[in-house]
Amino acid sequence: MTNHTETAPLGLLTGKVVFITGASRGIGAAAARLFAREGASVVLAARSTAALERVVADIRADGGTADAVTMDLADRDSIRAAVARVDDLHGRLDGAFNNGAALQQPGSTETTSDDDIDGQYTVNFRAHWTAMTAEYALMRRSGAGAIVNTSSIGSRRSNPGLPAYGAMKRALNSLTETAAVDWAPHGVRVNAITPGGTDTEMVDAWESEAPGTKDFMIASVPLGRLAEPTEIAEVAAWLLSDRASYVTGAVIPVDGGAGA
Template sequence: MTEISTGLLAGKIAFITGAGRGIGAAAARLFAREGATVLLAARTEHELKTVTQQIRTAGGTADYVVCDLADGDSVRAAVARTVELWGRLDIAFNNGATIQPPGPLDEATEADFDQVYAVNLKGVWQSLAAEVAAIRATAKTGAVVNTSSIGSLHSNPELPVYGAMKRAVNSLTESAAATYGPEGIRVNGIAPGTTLTEMIQAWESASPGVINSLVADCPLRRAARPEEIAEAAAWLLSDRASYVTGVTLRVDGGTWV
């Protein structure tokens, strides 16, 4: 008899950072449609409330927790809240990030560097450590996906600090995959190309024309919708990717790097 699935992530308990908008919000809605129970985490409560209500209205199960990725205690409490609510953690999507003011390396301030480091690298490290501990203690096996960027795969003169932290995330992903694979915990990354999020709109505002310039390098000649990036994360977190770990998957429309 063929087993009938009710969704790609049916029965999974999921934790998502950066879930108030952009790729994270799209992922929260998608994961819920695919059968997951979802805890949304981000800094901005009104955005989290909105997305959580959208999921519930559509018939999904979701809750939220306010979380600052630059604060280790906040990260650990957010992951722990998932287990408090639903008894375990199966999958996690570390998507939350911040961007630096665009410009050459010598114009970035120490404060810019420290903030991007605290959120985009240290925040992922802290999230991953807390998630692995929660999976070990409850579900025993599971999967994690970290959001990187195609800007981590080549020179990034307009966003040098951002690119450097995302490249470090790739290394962290590979190391975690090697470390936790024997326990049945898979760790992968995604490297989105140009995606129509609030973050890239902020870059466009600071550097008018940047979106058109990026799209010109994409064979598909368009930017991605957040939902398209979320689909890649959902597959990597699902059991259908059961033999995939340690990769950073480009989701970039074939952009040359």
């Protein structure tokens, strides 16, 4: 199968200020680099300050505009402070890509612990709620904005291997749709993407816990491979751009056909 080939920038996000959570690795880091190439001034947030600074340095070396803010998705005050930092730096917010994934030990429903449920709720649902409301408050001042949430293919069907993760991502889909309706009168669009198997550090961790996970995932993908993180970020970039000006309340599969 043919792998993704990086395309020339189109300027999709020229002049926009975009906030990205979970930006120290995986899809978030790929998005930060892509959005900057597409012309955005990006503000990256994650717990790992050193990893964030490496991504910022790469973007700046390529001529882009980037800043980093340390943020813990499990800490509501930390999330609000990170969004406030965007205001301090740029005085506005045009787009936000909310991206986060707490690692759940793969297993069945009966082996899923209370800690798994609590961890997934905190990072993959409550954190998005907190980020979205803070982002919306900043976007509403200028009467426009776009938010994209990273959900999962596991939110669209049964997810026996990661039941807590899938449940919280399905809740995120509902929140995305409701916020899109609530905030449309104020010019703020809200969408989500549901990636399938993506070649990230999280999937590597799943593979180490349960060898054969990658092969199992690939076997269900009609395109015959895992996605590269940049391929997921490309869809988020389009949704954040003015090219998607009439798209809101959508939950878009980016899964190589696995959910078809």
